[in-house]
Amino acid sequence: MPHLAVNVDHVATIRQARLAAEPDPVTAAALAEVSGAAAIIVHLREDRRHIQDRDVEILRRTVKTRLHLEMAATQEMGGIARRILPDLVCLVPEKRRELTTEGGLDVAGQEGALTAFIVPLAAAGIEVSLFIDPDPAQIAAAARTGAGYVELHTGTYAEAKTPAARQIEFDRLLAALDQARGLGLLVNMGHGLDYANIMAFARVSGVNEYSIGHAIVARAVITGFPEAVSRMADIVSGFVS
Known part of the structure; x- marks a missing residue:
């Protein structure tokens, strides 16, 4: 079965709104792990708007499953990754003014540098x-870079306004999944997935991991972190492998 990776960035977003000590994403990560998460994700942004260097350093010492570090492909971030040694680095595009990551990397246009x-x-x-x-062009380029994984951006699917538009995006994801696996890449999926729209993937085989953050943190504000994570973990555990 696929794994659930829980992104705790927005726990830090709440903390940084007051520049306070709480809520602590390190605590949230521990609760996520005991509630069914198979990995913890944090995005260390260049502007440090939510996750801080301190968070990543403590998480590296305390995470019992896998620590995944999202980051831009910059010299600074490369040095941090080689020092912290997360289990996986996910390279993402990054813009200073965006609310969250907008679209995928242009791997085809940056293949040599990446x-x-x-x-x-x-x-x-x-x-x-x-x-x-x-x-297809981005997947083909990704396979030539030496990366072992791709994470397919599901945001366009999640934000589709009509059933027909959502089906088009879902079919694109399935075709991309098949292409990537055919090229020897392991495939994760994430961005905008929630407790409802993820159900379309229940019978989709070949996905290694689903990366989910905002939906879990939003639910946790109401129900608590253990319930929010365990509910999503139960959903993903029922998917085909």
Whole structure:
């Protein structure tokens, strides 16, 4: 069965709104793990708007499952990754003004630079994923960079306004999944997935991991972190492998 990876960025977003000590994403990560998460995700942004360096350092010492670090492909972030040694780095595009990540990396347009960036990460024993749109050219380029994974951007599917539009995006994701696996890549999916729209993937085979953050944190505000994570973990555990 696929795994559930829980992104705790928005626990830190709440904390940083008051520049306070709580709520602590480290505590949230521990609760997520005991409630069924198979991995913890944090995005260390260049502007440090939510997750802080301190969070990543403590999480590396305390996470019992897998620690996944989302980051831009910059010299600073590469150095942090090689020092912290997360289990997986997911390279994402990053804009200062965006509310959240908007679309996937242009791997086809940056193939040489990304290939060079991945080399020292792989040498340090870090697995690498590329966050990309379900586009054939991007998938083909990703397979040539040396990355072992892609994370398919599900945001367009999640934000589709009509059933017909959503079906088109769902079919694009399925085609991308088949292409990526055919090229030897492991496939994760994430962005905008929630307790309702994820159900379309219940009979989709070949997905390694679903990355979910905002929906879980939003539910946790009402029901608590253990319930929010365990409910999503129960859903994903029922999917085909």
